Amino acid sequence: MDYLCFRALCCKGPPPPRPEYDVVCIGLTGAGKTSLLSRLCSEGTDNVVPTTGFSIKAVPFQNAILNVKELGGADSIKKYWSRYYQGSQGVIFVLDSASSEEDLEVARTELHSALQHPQLCTLPFLILANHQDKPAARSLQEVRFHSAWNTGASPLRNTFV
Numbered sequence: 001m002d003y004l005c006f007r008a009l010c011c012k013g014p015p016p017p018r019p020e021y022d023v024v025c026i027g028l029t030g031a032g033k034t035s036l037l038s039r040l041c042s043e044g045t046d047n048v049v050p051t052t053g054f055s056i057k058a059v060p061f062q063n064a065i066l067n068v069k070e071l072g073g074a075d076s077i078k079k080y081w082s083r084y085y086q087g088s089q090g091v092i093f094v095l096d097s098a099s100s101e102e103d104l105e106v107a108r109t110e111l112h113s114a115l116q117h118p119q120l121c122t123l124p125f126l127i128l129a130n131h132q133d134k135p136a137a138r139s140l141q142e143v144r145f146h147s148a149w150n151t152g153a154s155p156l157r158n159t160f161v
């Protein structure tokens, strides 16, 4: 018996529909986008492989469902990111906070480019500092301060790190 049938039999009827939002998830390859989304969907992360192209997952939260489109971060793919921004209602930028300064600089360039993109520049923007379990991980304060993540952000923007 599935959940809807169970609720109907218990005279509660189906649960109210949750609003759905389309979100785009970007970040350099290896930042952990697929791992993060798999965790949020209660899926295993043992067999995660680099995303070729894009993948979409419906991530359930208590009050909403986020249809998250992950765009692969390999060099051959990220040049096409902007073709997949249309229709997004929010942005998640995943960052490897334990990466080298050089990679962090590349990530910052991509982030600033996304922050200023006409199709993203007014959307809520979450910067997720991943790989926090690694000894080399920068703290959230370091990520915010040293990397000047907010440079170029619109004053209308809701940006969270």
Ligand SMILES: Nc1nc2c(ncn2[C@@H]2O[C@H](COP(=O)(O)OP(=O)(O)OP(=O)(O)O)[C@@H](O)[C@H]2O)c(=O)[nH]1
Residues within 6 Å of the ligand: 027, 028, 029, 030, 031, 032, 033, 034, 035, 036, 045, 048, 049, 050, 051, 052, 071, 072, 073, 074, 094, 130, 131, 132, 133, 134
């Ligand atoms: N230690 C550690 N490893 C992580 C973390 N997040 C992801 N990983 C590992 O990092 C590797 C890359 O993770 P993915 O989730 O494939 O990264 P991605 O951002 O989806 O990469 P692309 O799809 O190539 O853009 C995998 O081996 C993960 O297990 C984390 O927070 N800590």
Ligand SMILES: [Mg+2]
Residues within 6 Å of the ligand: 033, 034, 035, 049, 050, 051, 070, 072
């Ligand atoms: Mg991936």
